[in-house]
Amino acid sequence: MKRERAAKAPVRADHGTAREWAAGRFLEEFPLYRVVDEEGRLVGGAQLELPGSELLGLYRWMLLGRSLDERMITLQRQGRIGFYIGAIGEEATVFGTVAALEPQDWIFPSYREHGAAFMRGLPLVTFMANLFGNAGDLVKGRQMPCHESWAPGHFVSISSPVATQVTQAVGAAWAARIQGDDMVPIAFFGDGSTSAHDFHTGLNFAAVMKLPVVFACRNNGWAISTPSASQTVSETMAQKAIGYGMRGERVDGNDLIAVWAATRRARQRAAAGQGPTLLELVTYRMEGHSTSDDPRAYRPAEVVEPWKRKDPIKRVQKLLEARGLLDEAGDAVLREEVRLEIQAALREAEAFPPKPPVESLFEDVYAEPGWAQREQLAELRRAMDADPRVANPRHVEG
Amino acid sequence: MPVMNVIQAVNDALRLELRRDQRVVVLGEDVGAFGGVFRATAGLQQEFGAARVVDTPLAEGGIIGAAAGMALYGLRPVAEIQFADFIFPAFDQIVNEVAKFRYRSGGQYPCPLTIRAPYGGGIKGGHYHSQSPEALFLHTPGLKVVVPSGPYDAKGLLLSAIRDPDPVLFFEPKRVYRAAKGEVPEGEYLIPLGQAAVTRPGTQVTLIAWGAMWHEADQAAREAEAEGIDCELLDLRSLQPLDIETITASVRKTGRAVVVHEAPRTCGFGAELAALIQERCFLSLEAPVARVTGFDTPFPYTLESEYLPRAPRILQAIRATVTY
Numbered sequence: 001m002k003r004e005r006a007a008k009a010p011v012r013a014d015h016g017t018a019r020e021w022a023a024g025r026f027l028e029e030f031p032l033y034r035v036v037d038e039e040g041r042l043v044g045g046a047q048l049e050l051p052g053s054e055l056l057g058l059y060r061w062m063l064l065g066r067s068l069d070e071r072m073i074t075l076q077r078q079g080r081i082g083f084y085i086g087a088i089g090e091e092a093t094v095f096g097t098v099a100a101l102e103p104q105d106w107i108f109p110s111y112r113e114h115g116a117a118f119m120r121g122l123p124l125v126t127f128m129a130n131l132f133g134n135a136g137d138l139v140k141g142r143q144m145p146c147h148e149s150w151a152p153g154h155f156v157s158i159s160s161p162v163a164t165q166v167t168q169a170v171g172a173a174w175a176a177r178i179q180g181d182d183m184v185p186i187a188f189f190g191d192g193s194t195s196a197h198d199f200h201t202g203l204n205f206a207a208v209m210k211l212p213v214v215f216a217c218r219n220n221g222w223a224i225s226t227p228s229a230s231q232t233v234s235e236t237m238a239q240k241a242i243g244y245g246m247r248g249e250r251v252d253g254n255d256l257i258a259v260w261a262a263t264r265r266a267r268q269r270a271a272a273g274q275g276p277t278l279l280e281l282v283t284y285r286m287e288g289h290s291t292s293d294d295p296r297a298y299r300p301a302e303v304v305e306p307w308k309r310k311d312p313i314k315r316v317q318k319l320l321e322a323r324g325l326l327d328e329a330g331d332a333v334l335r336e337e338v339r340l341e342i343q344a345a346l347r348e349a350e351a352f353p354p355k356p357p358v359e360s361l362f363e364d365v366y367a368e369p370g371w372a373q374r375e376q377l378a379e380l381r382r383a384m385d386a387d388p389r390v391a392n393p394r395h396v397e398g
Numbered sequence: 399m400p401v402m403n404v405i406q407a408v409n410d411a412l413r414l415e416l417r418r419d420q421r422v423v424v425l426g427e428d429v430g431a432f433g434g435v436f437r438a439t440a441g442l443q444q445e446f447g448a449a450r451v452v453d454t455p456l457a458e459g460g461i462i463g464a465a466a467g468m469a470l471y472g473l474r475p476v477a478e479i480q481f482a483d484f485i486f487p488a489f490d491q492i493v494n495e496v497a498k499f500r501y502r503s504g505g506q507y508p509c510p511l512t513i514r515a516p517y518g519g520g521i522k523g524g525h526y527h528s529q530s531p532e533a534l535f536l537h538t539p540g541l542k543v544v545v546p547s548g549p550y551d552a553k554g555l556l557l558s559a560i561r562d563p564d565p566v567l568f569f570e571p572k573r574v575y576r577a578a579k580g581e582v583p584e585g586e587y588l589i590p591l592g593q594a595a596v597t598r599p600g601t602q603v604t605l606i607a608w609g610a611m612w613h614e615a616d617q618a619a620r621e622a623e624a625e626g627i628d629c630e631l632l633d634l635r636s637l638q639p640l641d642i643e644t645i646t647a648s649v650r651k652t653g654r655a656v657v658v659h660e661a662p663r664t665c666g667f668g669a670e671l672a673a674l675i676q677e678r679c680f681l682s683l684e685a686p687v688a689r690v691t692g693f694d695t696p697f698p699y700t701l702e703s704e705y706l707p708r709a710p711r712i713l714q715a716i717r718a719t720v721t722y
Contacts, residue, residue, distance in 0.1 A: 106471070108467075137504070138506065139503055139504040142501060142502055142504065143502050147502070149502070149503035149507060151507060156470065156507065157502050157506065159495060164491060164495050166463070167459065167460050167464050167466075167491070168463050170460075170463070170464050170467060171463060171464035171465060171467020171469075171470070171471070171475075173467075174464060174467070174468060175423075175467065175468040175471035175473045176471065177449075178423060178449055178450065178473065179471075179473075198459060198460075198463055198491075200457075201455070201463065202463065204460070205460045205464055209452075364500045364501045364504065364505045365501055365539045365540055367564055370638075370639045371642060
């Protein structure tokens with residue numbers, strides 16, 4: 001087989017770059033796996049393995065994710081929170097993956113997978129308290145918004161540097177194997193992260209050690225203003241798996257069912273001792289990178305247009321309707337439920353005191369504060385007592 | 399009591415912890431079948447198997463990233479970085495991830511791991527087998543930094559480091575890996591992190607050193623004694639947590655301090671010690687705090703004797719301080 005393939009395209013190592021050797025070759029070698037098309041119809045021969053009730057539940061999660069993102073972006077525009085980063089248009093990559101995992105599987109998020117934490121039980125109000133960085137925030141106001149942690153649901157702490165979670169997920173998989181646990185971690189990262197050293201070392205370590213881990217590359221086309229074509233000359237992200245000697249799969253990331261099925265396969269393979277899988281979830285970043293970004297500066301509006309037709313939520317809605325699991329009235333009920341849930345959580349989250357107590361600044365640096373932390377807390381308290389402006393960010397303007 | 403060198407003491411500590419605690423895992427480049435380029439992990443894979451004493455691919459960022467994931471999951475990994483000079487590919491994992499996990503998760507995700515790394519010069523290693531990067535990590539809250547000077551401390555401190563709830567960088571003085579020998583008790587004993595040792599009591603000047611430079615400071619103190627100068631020598635052993643009480647008590651007594659380290663001077667840990675001493679012992683000081691350090695240059699190959707703050711330069715600083 002391998003020889004025939006080589007004979008067909010003997011120029012892989014020729015001059016130039018991969019796109020020039022044999023254009024389209026890797027698109028063929030890694031076909032886009034899809035179960036449901038844009039009209040909500042099963043593609044030829046595909047089976048719907050996800051039970052209807054579960055599908056409806058995931059649809060509701062996607063509605064919640066979308067609605068929350070929209071509401072929080074508005075909140076940022078209103079100046080009530082400092083920053084927001086969400087997953088509008090990429091919901092299937094978040095909910096489809098996590099739905100296919102077991103509850104004990106650890107999630108190593110990048111920074112768009114808040115929905116994964118909700119599925120694992122993170123209350124909306126706790127998430128929103130993180131956006132405000134107030135006294136209700138489990139991470140005690142120490143990180144920017146959208147950097148939540150949720151240990152009860154095995155949702156690992158988020159950091160801003162990209163790809164660092166890839167090697168960490170590898171370590172967790174390794175630890176689970178040493179302990180004899182049935183635990184398959186998933187690492188989420190974007191197309192930009194495939195350029196980072198942690199991506200390379202993480203995939204290499206995982207393949208060399210044949211570790212049970214799933215790598216979910218959410219290829220949304222953009223790393224802030226840099227298109228994925230400027231990130232790599234590989235035609236696909238999935239083909240990078242070849243270099244590490246692991247299985248790679250390219251999946252329609254806007255097809256919830258395909259994402260779910262591909263993740264489930266990857267998990268099964270990992271749990272069976274067959275090693276890691278690189279999933280490329282092909283999707284599109286419909287909005288800016290975050291609320292700090294305005295894509296109009298680098299991306300003409302028309303390039304987004306075709307992707308609107310591929311909306312992952314609409315696709316599931318059509319599928320549910322075609323199967324008689326949802327009608328217009330039922331859909332409206334779900335959307336209203338979700339809206340009220342967000343509204344109630346927001347009211348509750350805003351009611352917390354605006355800041356965590358000042359001593360929390362010095363906690364959790366070490367298991368026990370050292371003399372430096374103790375002395376500096378006392379020093380800060382004295383300064384605050386002497387002049388309340390110490391705690392007021394706007395003191396310069398009086 | 400058996401006599402060991404530093405490598406044997408490190409090896410003994412690792413063996414004891416691997417036996418005592420199933421969560422302990424050793425990983426790094428060449429640490430397995432070969433037993434490490436300095437032999438610090440010799441025989442461990444043979445005793446504990448390839449699952450717990452693991453040869454990794456050659457990527458420090460991957461070693462520490464993976465060790466972090468293991469620690470998050472509940473293991474107690476001990477990662478070896480073959481030379482401290484090669485730790486920088488893992489700098490982001492150590493500084494941005496490992497050091498901050500407990501804090502940034504609000505205490506939900508502690509990350510207790512130990513990173514062992516031979517450090518320091520005097521072995522004809524040039525730029526990339528000689529550096530002392532401790533200050534770079536001391537500037538990162540969340541990390542602990544430990545530097546033993548000899549075998550007894552190496553074993554007792556390493557046992558404490560592996561059991562510590564926080565991440566610990568354990569810098570081993572490779573220049574005296576084999577040269578420093580001493581009696582080391584069998585079985586376990588713990589030296590708490592954050593306790594300096596007064597290895598030589600004295601009255602006229604306080605010498606502060608750690609790791610390989612403690613041996614140079616000790617030599618200088620002997621030579622000073624022959625000249626009639628009575629030095630008190632502190633071996634810090636642990637730089638974070640720092641035993642500030644032992645330092646201040648000593649300097650208040652002697653009124654003089656000489657700090658020795660082989661890292662470059664600017665922003666070296668000696669600068670922090672000098673600042674702490676003047677903040678806390680100002681009225682006791684009879685002379686400026688002296689720093690005898692490596693120079694503000696990359697670590698040299700041929701001129702390393704000139705570069706290192708060895709006993710003759712320390713002795714000159716002692717004389718200048720007591721006659722100030």
